[in-house]
Amino acid sequence: MEVLFICRANVGRSQMAPAFFNRLSKKHKAVGAxxxxxxxxxxxxxxxxVQCMSEVDYDLSKNTRKQLTPEMVKNSDKIIVMTExxxxxNFVDMSKVVFWEIDDAKDKSLEFHRQIRDxxxxxxEKLVKEIE
Structure with missing residues (x-):
């Protein structure tokens, strides 16, 4: 199974989620955009x-931002959306979508980023337990 995590700018939420997922899941993989x-x-x-993820032993310093594409949607089995x-x-297949209400950390403090990370x-962790 491939999980696609989506947020608005691929600068925070949809970078953190695949990092956690890919370390926790033994059978599946995740990408973000x-x-x-x-x-x-x-x-x-x-x-x-980068800083708040390094605090929990994840190195995202070389990660870069990616634009969502129709191909990413097509290749995914489940889509987790963390934006409005x-x-x-319109090319997002809504039958694959689950919405997570996670606030955008844009222009917020480091402490706010830590809260979002957690x-x-x-x-x-709950998602991986459900699908493993």
Whole structure:
């Protein structure tokens, strides 16, 4: 099974979630992308994301931002959306979608990023238990 994690800019939430998932899952894999990456594709992640993940032994320092594509949607079995429904392009197969309510950490503090990280980790742990 391939899980696709989506957020708006692929700078935080949809970077953290696949990192947790791919370490926890023995059978499945995950990728992440953003709905509105635009001309920021390939750019590094926000420093707070890299820092708060390194605090829990995940190195995202070389990760870069990726724009959501129809191919990613097609190749996924489950899609976890961490942004508002209206941000989704019309090519997203809604039959595969599950929404997670996780606030966007844009322009927020390092402490807020840590809270989001912990919330995502908890949800990913539950997801892995469900599908393993």
């Amino acid at each position: 953003g709905t509105h990456v635009g001309n920021h594709e390939g750019e590094p992640l926000h420093p707070f994301v 429904k209206e941000n989704l392009p 919330q995502i980790k908890s949800l990913v």
